[in-house]
Amino acid sequence: MRFTFSTLAYPHLKIDEVLERAKKFGLDGVELRVADDGIHLKPHYPIGKEYVDTIRSSGVKIVSIAGYARFSSVSDEERKRNEELLKTLTLMAEQLEAKVIRVFAGRFEDDSESSIKRISKSLNKFADYAEKHGIYIAIETHDELSRLEVLLRLLKELDPRIKILYDPANMIMLGEKHETVFPYPIE
Secondary structure (H helix, E strand, C coil): CCCEEEHHHCCCCCHHHHHHHHHHCCCCEEEEEECCCCCCCCCCCCCCHHHHHHHHHHCCEEEEEEEEEECCCCCHHHHHHHHHHHHHHHHHHHHHCCCEEEEECCCCCCCHHHHHHHHHHHHHCCHHHHHHCCCEEEEECCHHHHCHHHHHHHHHHCCCCEEEECCHHHHHHCCCCHHHHCCCCCC
8 A cells, every 4th residue: 555545635525526536546545534424424333335335336445444533531431432432433444444543642631641541541442352353543643642752651551553643744733853753763
C-alpha cells in the first residue's frame, strides 16, 4: 500500500463518488470516515449489504476506518461509551477487511498523567480483541498527544500492539519539529 487518503477530504460527496475519485486519482485505498452524522458511514454493525457491495464493486480497498472514539474523559460513563464504540468499529473494520482503526485521545480534562492512565487502560484492554479480529488500533497524534513529551509518556503505558498514527501537521502546529519527531526511535 503506497497511497491512500481519508474520506474526510470529501464530506460533501457520497461514498460512491469518493470511491470513484480514489480510482481516478490512482490511489491504493481509502480511510473511511465513520461518524454519527452518517456522511459516509454511521457506526453500526453489521454494515448493510448494499453499502458493502458498493465498496467492493468499486475495486477500492478500505485500508482503515476513522472512528471518533476518545478515551481521556474523566467520566467513566463516557469512556465506557467510547469503548463500546471501539468494539463496533472493530467489527466494522473486520467486515470491510480494513486493517486499522483510527482513534483519538481527546482533550485532557485534568493532568496529563491521569489522562494517560485512562487512555492506556481503555486501549490496552482492546489489544487482544483487536488482534483476534485482525485489526490494529492506531491513536492519532492529536490534541495533547501532539506534544512529543506527552506522546512518549503514553507510549510507555500502551500495549505495543496499539499503534500511533503520526499526523505531522498536528505536531508541527504545536511547535514540534518533524525532523525530531519522525525519526524518534520507539522501542
